[in-house]
Structure formats: C-alpha cells, structure tokens
Amino acid sequence: MRGFNTSSAEGFFLVGFSDWPRLELVFFVFISIFYSLTLFGNTTIIVLSQMDLRLRTPMYFFLCHLSFLDLCYTTSTVPQLLINLRGLDRTISYGRCVAQLLIFLALASTECVLLGVMAFDRYAAVCRPLHYTTIMHPHLCWALATCAWAGGLVNSLVQTSLMMAMPLCGHQLNHFFCEMPIFLKLACEETKRAEAKMFVARVIILVFPAALILGSYAHVARAVMKVKSMAGRRKAFGTCGSHILVVSLFYGSAIYTYLQPTHRYSDNEGKFVALFYTIITPMLNPLIYTLRNKDVKGALWKIFGRDTDSR
Structure with a gap:
C-alpha cells in the first residue's frame, strides 16, 4: 500500500547543524570565508582565460568549464546552508527541494565526468606531447565537454525522477x-528496486x-x-600529487x-x-589547478600592468 506523501504539501524542515548549536557560528564564519574564496578563485580563472590568449589551450578550456x-x-x-546556520529560515518547499536536488545532482555528476576528461587531457599532454594538438582538437574538446x-x-533526471516516484513520509x-540519501530514508515503502537502478547510474x-583518472x-x-x-621530476610529481589529493x-x-546502502548511511x-x-x-580546485601555474601568474601580472615576459 502506497503511503501518503506528506512532504509535497508541507515541504521540509532542514535540520542542518542545529544538533551542534555551539558550532553553528564557527561553521558560519568558516563556510562564508570558503565560499568567498571559491567565488573569487573560480571567477578569476574564467576572466583570465577569456582575457589572455596564452590561456586559450585545451587545459584552460576544461578549467573554465x-x-x-x-x-x-x-x-x-x-x-x-548559511541561512540555515543563522537560524533565519530552516524550511524549504517541496518544489524548491526537488529543484535543488535536480540542479545539484546535474552539476555534481558533470564535474565527475569533467575531472575524468581533464585527466585524459593531462595524459595526452605528458605522454603524447608530439601528437597533443592533433589529439586534443577543438572539436574533440567541445564534444567531450558536451x-x-x-x-x-x-x-x-534519472535519479530525481526515481525519487519523485516514491511516496515520502x-x-x-x-x-x-x-540530498538523495536523505530522501531514500524518508521513503514510505521498499526502495530496493529504485536503489538498484540508482546504484548502476x-x-x-x-x-x-x-578509474580513468587513476x-x-x-x-x-x-x-x-x-x-x-x-628538479623536473620533483615538480611534475608535486603537481600530479596535488591533483590526485583534491580528486581523492x-x-x-x-x-x-x-x-553505500541506505540503511548504513x-x-x-x-x-x-x-x-x-x-x-x-x-575552493581548492582553482588553487591546485591554476593559481600556482606560471601562465596564470603571468596573466595576472599582465592585467596589473606588469608583464612578466619583460622582466
């Protein structure tokens, strides 16, 4: 027997970190700083890549994405999360919640695939340097990004539609x-079939x-x-090590x-x-992938009126 979906009518209450009220202010401060750094770092990469011709390469094309x-x-x-931490409004309507789930899953899934594509780009650059421009043709870059x-x-769409078909209590x-695991724990009926399909996806x-990255x-x-x-070997291992750390x-x-199974979550x-x-x-992606890079530093100096090539 199908349960009544009470959440559709009433929306949801997001508990957040209210179980640790003394930590909420600390979380608010640190997450605000991290979010600001994320906005600044990623916006800087996009702007620099559009302004400097030296950054019009496949690597920076994928980094912009x-x-x-x-x-x-x-x-x-x-x-x-920041609104939640200040205790201003911990509620969210069913429609907004589903929209957030759909958008978050789409963007997170895209990032999973894109990081794999970027690893292939690094493989081509290091292991096939003479054929790199032929392999990473602009048409292929656009096809991989698409x-x-x-x-x-x-x-x-697959996972969100499976979730919406389940009655929630x-x-x-x-x-x-x-987030999806929390929805599965609210399901009124057996979710094994839906979970099996989600697991494959x-x-x-x-x-x-x-596996492609490794x-x-x-x-x-x-x-x-x-x-x-x-020195070159040390530099290369340092770069690869930092990439693998963030990817891990x-x-x-x-x-x-x-x-992991829902019951163990x-x-x-x-x-x-x-x-x-x-x-x-x-927040770490811009620092690890680009802001330490010589080409990016050169583009930054150029914008500030100090071209490193002339120094």
Missing part, C-alpha cells in the same frame, strides 16, 4: 540541503571517471620517471555517500562528509 561548474555547484547549496554536461543532466531532512558516473595518472607517473632532471577528496567523499556523518564535495574541493 570546471570553474563555472564550481560556481554554480556551490551556489546551489551554500547560501541555503558529453560531460549531457551525462550529468541525464544522470540527474515525514517532512524533516537531517541535512543542510536536499552512480557507478557509471563515479567509478568509471575515477589510469591516466599512472601513465603520467611512468612518463615522469623517465625524465632525467631531478572529491571522489572519496562522494563514493562514501552514494555507493549515517545522517550525522553524511553532513560532515558532504562539506568536502560541496565546499572544500570547489
């Missing part, structure tokens, strides 16, 4: 935004790109080991949340794990 994704991705959840966006949207979400969108960087590491210069934070936290742990892929990695 990643920066735009991170801007939208964080904005879909963080403002709601596939990432389309794949993310399809994954989101209750109107309290023990989270700071509308999640494996495709999470595990395949993660494979790409394994080939990159092998190519770097052939470099005779110790993103995929590790996402896999923890989405690939812990609401309290899930909230803290979600901070990694909603706030921390979008």
